[in-house]
Amino acid sequence: MPLDQIRKKIDTLDHQLIGLLSERADLVHEVGEIKKAEGLQIYAPEREHALLRRLAEINQGRIPEKSLRAIYREIMSSALALEDNLTVAYLGPEGTWTHQAAIKKFGHSINYASQANFAEVFDQVARRKAHYGVVPIENSTEGAISHTLDLFVDSPLQICAQIMLRIENGLMACIPRDEIKTLYSHPQVFGQCRNWILRHFPEADLVEVSSTTKAAALARENAPNGAAALGGKLAAELNELTMLEESIQDRSTNTTRFLVIGEETCPATGNDRTSILFSIHDRPGSLVNALQAFDKLNVNMSKIESRPSKQRDWEYIFYVDLAGHCTDAAVSEALLELEKHCSLVKMFGSYPDTES
Numbered sequence: 001m002p003l004d005q006i007r008k009k010i011d012t013l014d015h016q017l018i019g020l021l022s023e024r025a026d027l028v029h030e031v032g033e034i035k036k037a038e039g040l041q042i043y044a045p046e047r048e049h050a051l052l053r054r055l056a057e058i059n060q061g062r063i064p065e066k067s068l069r070a071i072y073r074e075i076m077s078s079a080l081a082l083e084d085n086l087t088v089a090y091l092g093p094e095g096t097w098t099h100q101a102a103i104k105k106f107g108h109s110i111n112y113a114s115q116a117n118f119a120e121v122f123d124q125v126a127r128r129k130a131h132y133g134v135v136p137i138e139n140s141t142e143g144a145i146s147h148t149l150d151l152f153v154d155s156p157l158q159i160c161a162q163i164m165l166r167i168e169n170g171l172m173a174c175i176p177r178d179e180i181k182t183l184y185s186h187p188q189v190f191g192q193c194r195n196w197i198l199r200h201f202p203e204a205d206l207v208e209v210s211s212t213t214k215a216a217a218l219a220r221e222n223a224p225n226g227a228a229a230l231g232g233k234l235a236a237e238l239n240e241l242t243m244l245e246e247s248i249q250d251r252s253t254n255t256t257r258f259l260v261i262g263e264e265t266c267p268a269t270g271n272d273r274t275s276i277l278f279s280i281h282d283r284p285g286s287l288v289n290a291l292q293a294f295d296k297l298n299v300n301m302s303k304i305e306s307r308p309s310k311q312r313d314w315e316y317i318f319y320v321d322l323a324g325h326c327t328d329a330a331v332s333e334a335l336l337e338l339e340k341h342c343s344l345v346k347m348f349g350s351y352p353d354t355e356s
């Protein structure tokens with residue numbers, strides 16, 4: 001078929017697609033009205049999870065699953081904006097990995113509110129200035145983000161979704177590589193690139209700052225003194241820096257897990273993770289007895305972290321992730337059993353255990 005004829009066919013299809021998308025938007029509007037009237041959450045991660053799974057099953061054409069997910073991410077993003085002008089708070093400034101994780105989950109149609117620190121993200125959601133918040137919780141190379149863990153102790157907020165983001169750090173600057181004397185970055189990123197720094201810049205001063213975007217801004221500002229930054233592409237672009245070397249993290253699979261926090265947790269999807277924290281009585285065998293609750297009910301514990309309780313010296317809070325939803329019989333029984341051995345048990349969410 002000649003090119004102009006093919007394009008005419010594409011135009012016709014686009015026309016139909018717009019018609020279908022508008023029809024979908026009318027239905028979404030109705031869903032939004034029902035949710036508002038019934039006080040339901042606008043963001044429905046369980047529905048999105050089911051929808052994306054179904055799309056992958058019915059997709060017979062040429063479009064790769066990754067592309068289809070990206071297209072639908074944006075369709076659902078516009079739906080969220082239509083339903084309630086959704087606002088998501090994230091650890092800023094613009095261009096941070098957390099910002100990128102938030103966009104990966106919520107798309108480009110909603111409002112994003114950049115916050116100066118983790119506590120502000122929690123606070124904005126708790127005070128209903130933002131509908132949801134996005135915070136990092138752990139990195140596959142550097143481990144737990146303890147600041148986030150600590151904030152869950154006193155927060156009434158719940159986790160409703162998780163986001164996995166592959167983190168590719170690079171060396172960025174606006175000066176030649178051999179003039180670099182100082183490297184700016186977030187402490188997590190220095191940790192993720194430790195071996196690369198030792199190999200390539202053993203003599204450089206490492207200056208820790210609150211975000212990779214800030215590091216990039218400082219690399220530009222202090223360029224005459226030999227400054228460069230480590231971080232992602234977006235931070236380089238926003239500050240007009242050149243990527244002198246890409247993918248410098250010590251592990252190529254370097255991934256950060258982020259959490260979406262809101263007022264309510266997510267209904268069961270059949271593939272869920274539950275996050276809890278507990279503290280134990282200071283008695284011999286308490287920790288073993290507590291953990292046996294999971295073993296007894298055959299509940300898989302995918303992660304355990306401990307943090308100082310900040311109430312008494314040498315007293316700890318344990319953070320555990322469990323396979324399953326808090327409404328699953330085994331998980332809820334295990335939690336009841338756990339309570340017998342603990343001075344505090346707090347569940348802060350069940351959510352789809354997604355890989356993306």
Ligand SMILES: O=C(O)C(=O)C[C@]1(C(=O)O)C=C[C@@H](O)C=C1
Nearest residue numbers: 031043044045047048076079080
């Ligand atoms: O089904 C819903 O609850 C909707 O709000 C619609 C919709 C969609 O576009 O399909 C939009 C946002 C939700 O997070 C999930 C699904």
